[in-house]
Amino acid sequence: xxxxxxxxxxxxxxxxxxxxxxxxxxxxxxxxxxxxxxxxxxxxxxxxxxxxxxxxxxxxxxxxxxxxxxxxxxxxxxxxxxxxxxxxxxxxxxxxxxxxxxxxxxxxxx
Amino acid sequence: xxxxxxxxxxxxxxxxxxxxxxxxxxxxxxxxxxxxxxxxxxxxxxxxxxxxxxxxxxxxxxxxxxxxxxxxxxxxxxxxxxxxxxxxxxxxxxxxxxxxxxxxxxxxxxxxxxxx
Numbered sequence: 561x562x563x564x565x566x567x568x569x570x571x572x573x574x575x576x577x578x579x580x581x582x583x584x585x586x587x588x589x590x591x592x593x594x595x596x597x598x599x600x601x602x603x604x605x606x607x608x609x610x611x612x613x614x615x616x617x618x619x620x621x622x623x624x625x626x627x628x629x630x631x632x633x634x635x636x637x638x639x640x641x642x643x644x645x646x647x648x649x650x651x652x653x654x655x656x657x658x659x660x661x662x663x664x665x666x667x668x669x670x
Numbered sequence: 671x672x673x674x675x676x677x678x679x680x681x682x683x684x685x686x687x688x689x690x691x692x693x694x695x696x697x698x699x700x701x702x703x704x705x706x707x708x709x710x711x712x713x714x715x716x717x718x719x720x721x722x723x724x725x726x727x728x729x730x731x732x733x734x735x736x737x738x739x740x741x742x743x744x745x746x747x748x749x750x751x752x753x754x755x756x757x758x759x760x761x762x763x764x765x766x767x768x769x770x771x772x773x774x775x776x777x778x779x780x781x782x783x784x785x786x
Contacts, residue, residue, distance in 0.1 A: 603780040
């Protein structure tokens with residue numbers, strides 16, 4: 561079982577729609593959770609971090625964490641073409657190492 | 671704040687030569703830096719953890735003599751790919767930990783290495 565798994569893509573959504581990204585992790589001791597956006601040929605940039613159960617909103621992005629289900633998600637509202645990228649879920653178990661999922665590629669159709 | 675500079679952004683080298691990649695934290699001190707490699711359309715794979723003033727910790731399957739890591743100061747870590755081969759061609763990315771704002775990870779811009 562992989563440490564971090566993301567829903568397989570690619571995910572194509574029309575402009576203005578909601579893009580929903582899912583991630584599950586295997587280690588219950590995981591403490592912090594991150595969503596990164598990576599454009600082709602570029603390094604990842606942090607979109608959201610979340611540490612406790614519930615929702616966290618930042619602009620058009622909402623992260624949801626459910627530690628009991630070992631599940632973290634990212635919603636992108638009012639999707640824009642500039643949101644087209646690969647989204648990486650990352651999990652930290654407390655030793656500062658990040659484990660990354662394989663990523664979900666999102667394409668927003670204009 | 672929390673900027674990590676990585677250099678060079680692209681490098682092409684001949685097989686058998688060595689290449690050094692630098693990772694600098696510009697506005698914070700990073701006691702720990704991480705080196706990743708990423709193959710096309712794949713996720714980031716952690717290669718090693720670079721600790722200031724001590725030996726790097728390598729992940730399983732990563733050759734420490736092949737990928738030399740030096741973290742001589744709180745703001746600089748280097749990765750040297752020794753005796754490079756075409757299969758070493760990849761995207762190498764560093765990241766550094768810091769504590770500002772509770773988000774401990776900032777990535778460098780990455781280095782695209784091509785070995786010919």
